[in-house]
Structures are given as structure tokens and as C-alpha cells.
Amino acid sequence: MTIRDWPDSERPREKLLLRGAAALSDAELLAVFLGSGLRGMDAVELGRDLLRRHGGLRPLLRLPPAALLRERGLGAARTTRLLAALELAARHLCADLDRGDPLGDPGRAAAYFSVRLRDRPQEVFACAFLDSRHRMIVFEELFTGSLDGADVYPREVVRRCLQHNAAAVIFGHNHPSGVTDPSAADRAVTRRLVDALRLVDIRVLDHFIVGDGPVLSFAARGWL
Structure with a gap:
């Protein structure tokens, strides 16, 4: 049949x-x-x-x-x-935020990063550059690595923030393993980024880790 x-x-x-x-x-x-x-x-x-x-x-x-x-x-x-x-x-899922709607709601921001990064086969570190009203200026994949890591350079992140005249940023990267537990390196580089951007008056609103389950938020864990 x-x-x-x-x-x-x-x-x-x-x-x-x-x-x-x-x-x-x-x-x-x-x-x-x-x-x-x-x-x-x-x-x-x-x-x-x-x-x-x-x-x-x-x-x-x-x-x-x-x-x-x-x-x-x-x-x-x-x-x-x-x-x-x-x-x-x-x-389609990203269209509302790409057109300039505020990215202030943590749930929407997490969903956005999940759509962008969840199915990438290698680790990708990305940044949403925001204006003073937390509207998206641009989303960029800044660094691409291997299955278990990507090198992140704070100096390059600061340069891109100034180039886009960003007032705030949200970072995110994926774990191809599917496990969202942050490594010591994840937490260390986040602290370095927060400290570097504070010197030029740019706020880090969150850092997401995208895996198979719910997106992990550094802000929600009190790590920023």
C-alpha cells in the first residue's frame, strides 16, 4: 500500500x-x-x-x-x-528582534541565542550589540572554535563594541556536547569581558550558554 x-x-x-x-x-x-x-x-x-x-x-x-x-x-x-x-x-523566529525590538526580556534574548547557535557543530562565541534602549544594532559571531572550545579575545570584543557604538551587549556561546554547565574558562573569560567593557562604559547584560536543554543564563545565576 x-x-x-x-x-x-x-x-x-x-x-x-x-x-x-x-x-x-x-x-x-x-x-x-x-x-x-x-x-x-x-x-x-x-x-x-x-x-x-x-x-x-x-x-x-x-x-x-x-x-x-x-x-x-x-x-x-x-x-x-x-x-x-x-x-x-x-x-522567521529572529525577525522581530532583528528589526529593532528591545532585547531586554531575558526569555526572548535566550530564545534568540538558542535559535542562532543551538545546532552549530562547533563552539561559536557570539555577541548581540545593543543601543541604550537595548534594541539590537547587530548580531555577530565573533569567534569560532572546535567541538569543545573557542578562544575569545577581549580586546577584539571591545573594538567591535566601539565600532558599533554599543551601549550594552549580550554574549552567548554554544556547547556542542549539549551540556550547558559552564567551564572555569567560560566564567573567567566572562569576568575579563565585564571588566574590560566597564572601562568604556558598556554594560554586559548577560552571557548565555546554549545546549540541548534550557539555556543557561549567567545573569540569572548571579555571575555578572
């Missing part, structure tokens, strides 16, 4: 239109994206196979482009569409 033989209410596309995207399983969402399966395997079965082999949706979507291209059932066309869809979703 193929998907065409399923009841209309159970076909992924029709089900999405009738009940909304949230009603679909991960495999069904992938099936809608894939459009068709392979010989002897419909689109839902192909979606299930991809999820099974990679341990779920997130590990699958974290694969680098070169690895996605090698996946059975994807190829160049589907891989490029998938990467474009992921970027569209990220931009």
Missing part, C-alpha cells in the same frame, strides 16, 4: 492542511518535505529510515551539508531545499 492508498485524513499533506503541522509526526513532516520516497519505500517510510539511522530529527538536521548530500533519499536538490527551509525558520 502506498500513501495514495491511505485515507485522505491520514495522508501527510492532507493531514497537515486539515489539522495543522503540529499534528504530524517527525517522519510525516519529513515526508511532506521529501515529496516522494524511493522504489519500494514511500516518503513516510523514508522519513522513518532517516530518523532511525541518525537517532532522531535533531541529529539528522545537524548533519553538515556534505553528509546530507550522501544520505540515501536526499541528494543535492532535497539537501539544498532542506538547508534553505532551516534558515527560513531561523530567520
Whole structure:
């Protein structure tokens, strides 16, 4: 039996239109994206196979482009569409803050950094440069490292703050391991950044660590 033989209410596309995207399983969402399966395997079965082999949706979507291209059932066309869809979703979630809305609410700020950094395969240290009303001037990825660390240079951070005429900043970096516990180096570099920026009257509002669970906030822990 193929998907065409399923009841209309159970076909992924029709089900999405009738009940909304949230009603679909991960495999069904992938099936809608894939459009068709392979010989002897419909689109839902192909979606299930991809999820099974990679341990779920997130590990699958974290694969680098070169690895996605090698996946059975994807190829160049589907891989490029998938990467474009992921970027569209990220931009949609970030759109309100990118257009200049205040970034003062800790929950919104944490969500923003999570969208930007959560699925990066290497550690990335980023900064949101804010004006005096805590509106976003620009978001920049300042330093990129390896799986377990990135070198951060306070002098370069100060230079970028002055270049953007920032009144305040929020820092964030990801832990590709998924564990958000801060290392001694994380806490030490945060203190160095706070001290360096205080000399030029720029406030550090928070430093987030992004992993698999809730985002860790230095401000909420009283570490700033």
C-alpha cells in the first residue's frame, strides 16, 4: 500500500492542511518535505529510515551539508531545499528582534541565542550589540572554535563594541556536547569581558550558554 492508498485524513499533506503541522509526526513532516520516497519505500517510510539511522530529527538536521548530500533519499536538490527551509525558520523566529525590538526580556534574548547557535557543530562565541534602549544594532559571531572550545579575545570584543557604538551587549556561546554547565574558562573569560567593557562604559547584560536543554543564563545565576 502506498500513501495514495491511505485515507485522505491520514495522508501527510492532507493531514497537515486539515489539522495543522503540529499534528504530524517527525517522519510525516519529513515526508511532506521529501515529496516522494524511493522504489519500494514511500516518503513516510523514508522519513522513518532517516530518523532511525541518525537517532532522531535533531541529529539528522545537524548533519553538515556534505553528509546530507550522501544520505540515501536526499541528494543535492532535497539537501539544498532542506538547508534553505532551516534558515527560513531561523530567520522567521529572529525577525522581530532583528528589526529593532528591545532585547531586554531575558526569555526572548535566550530564545534568540538558542535559535542562532543551538545546532552549530562547533563552539561559536557570539555577541548581540545593543543601543541604550537595548534594541539590537547587530548580531555577530565573533569567534569560532572546535567541538569543545573557542578562544575569545577581549580586546577584539571591545573594538567591535566601539565600532558599533554599543551601549550594552549580550554574549552567548554554544556547547556542542549539549551540556550547558559552564567551564572555569567560560566564567573567567566572562569576568575579563565585564571588566574590560566597564572601562568604556558598556554594560554586559548577560552571557548565555546554549545546549540541548534550557539555556543557561549567567545573569540569572548571579555571575555578572
